[in-house]
Amino acid sequence: MxxxxxxxxxxxxxxxxxxxxxxxxxxxxxxxxxxxxxxxxxxxxxxxxNKSVLLSLALSEIAAAIPWQAPTGSPRQRMITIAMDMYDKLGDIPWVVAILQLGTNVGTPALALAEQFFSAAIELGLNDQSMLDLWRSVWYLVVSELHWRDVMARRSADDRSWYETMDPAEVADLPRVAAILPRWGELSREFDLRQAVEAQIDGVVARVGRPIT
The missing domain is CATH 1.10.10.60 (Homeodomain-like)
Known part of the structure; x- marks a missing residue:
């Protein structure tokens, strides 16, 4: 050619x-x-x-085209909306999880989400350190859950998780682990990302002594 x-x-x-x-x-x-x-x-x-820059450019291009939801309501509600919208919209892009795990820069369009999140955090009385810490922890929750969803989607019918193959005798001296082991999969499936994000936000805001709104 x-x-x-x-x-x-x-x-x-x-x-x-x-x-x-x-x-x-x-x-x-x-x-x-x-x-x-x-x-x-x-x-x-x-x-x-290099490839890293190429991935960053590709992800930035996609992020710029995503119709992100405009967050409304209280500062707390806006932060939750931003987090869940990231999860929903990024989860629609099959290849995005691998790039996010590489830590590739997502570019200015995605940083607009951080700007909205920061603005809400400041309204709740967070300083720069607490604001960035909260954004990072919420971001990691979203990315890890996207990764988990991707892993589960790729599993074959014959694949078994570690807790399904572990001999209970191996954790006999860990009574709380042993008690929960038979229900580990069931309880894992009940994980609610929204509740986890809410708990993360509420915990940080409570620490600075502001009312949670």
């Missing part, structure tokens, strides 16, 4: 997104991207220095 005479960064990002949607994060490489564009890997490096 003859090389493309000229490229734009937008063309490269769009091609990367096509590969991500088709083959996932592991399927994206500069070599495969070059083939997709009819170019050469070294040519692409003039526009994008």
């Amino acid at each position: 003859p090389p493309t005479p000229s490229l734009q960064r937008d063309d490269i990002v769009e091609a990367a997104i096509r590969i991500l949607e088709r083959d996932g994060v592991d399927g994206l490489s500069m070599r495969r991207l070059a083939v997709e564009l009819g170019s050469k890997p070294m040519t692409l490096y003039h526009y994008v220095p």
Whole structure:
């Protein structure tokens, strides 16, 4: 295939997104991207220095196109809405979990969510440290739950979790663990992300002595 005479960064990002949607994060490489564009890997490096930057650009492009929900209500309610909207919208993108786990920069569009979250946190009396700590903890809750959902979706019918294969004798000297082990899966399925986010927010706000609204 003859090389493309000229490229734009937008063309490269769009091609990367096509590969991500088709083959996932592991399927994206500069070599495969070059083939997709009819170019050469070294040519692409003039526009994008490495795969990490490429993933950041792809995720930023997608984030900019997502119709994020406009949070309304009390500061607490707005923070909860932002967290749950991130979970719902990012969960609709099959390849996004792998990128989030890499810690890739999500770009300015997604940081607009952080801006809204910070504004609500300030209204509740949080200082910069508490505000950022809360954002990070809520973000990690969302990402870890997205990862868990992705893992469960990929499981085959024959796959068994660790608690299903563990011999109860191995935890006989751990009475609370032993008691809950038979129900570990059932209780795990009852995990409620919204409740976890609410508890995280309420705990931080209570620590600064402000009423929870």
